[in-house]
Amino acid sequence: MNESAAPDDLDRRLVIATQAGLPLVPRPYDALAAQLGVSAELVKQRLGAMLDSGRIRRIGAVPNHYAIGYTANGMSVWDVDDTRIAELGEAVGQLDFVTHCYERPRALPDWPYNLFAMVHAGDRATVLARIDEIATLLGPACRARDVLFSTAILKKTGLRIGGD
Incomplete structure (x- = not known):
């Protein structure tokens, strides 16, 4: 996939790539970019656009409360x-x-x-x-x-x- 791919196609692929969570690496957007064949800047831009439009609601951590002592x-x-x-x-x-x-x-x-x-x-x-x-x-x-x-x-x- 290249930088000129249709936003809807890239957005769908981003959702599929992130629906189980962001990669647990120091630079997750770079890892997604490599997986999808685009730049990390484009990954951030498309995720930001999906947040702004309401197509995705948030990007955030989901802690295991029990594991960190909140029982x-x-x-x-x-x-x-x-x-x-x-x-x-x-x-x-x-x-x-x-x-x-x-x-x-x-x-x-x-x-x-x-x-x-x-x-x-x-x-x-x-x-x-x-x-x-x-x-x-x-x-x-x-x-x-x-x-x-x-x-x-x-x-x-x-x-x-x-x-x-």
Whole structure:
């Protein structure tokens, strides 16, 4: 493949080449470029364009929380005033102990929660203390909350597409 290959073809090949993760080498974009027969600069440009357009959501590390000592993992769920969810979700997402924070639709009457925030720690007591910090931050905009603790490790993968 050369530098003049159609962006859609190169983008598809990049997704296939990276869907199991970036190469674990000091210069992963160079390794991808060599594999795809293009320059590392073009790899970075196309990945950036896919991020900007929303065709891919992120490029990031996915740590094994258990392996690094975070064995208590709690998904906190919150019933937050809809008029303030964007502002408050942003604030919760900025907390250094929150790894995932996002808005989800309620499923009334059984599930009133619209804000989710994942908290990791070495023990449940610490997770619960951190959830109390979130509650303080949310203040009266929060009407209800709960926490769901992980009981098993699940393999996390994104969408997989086949090669040519």
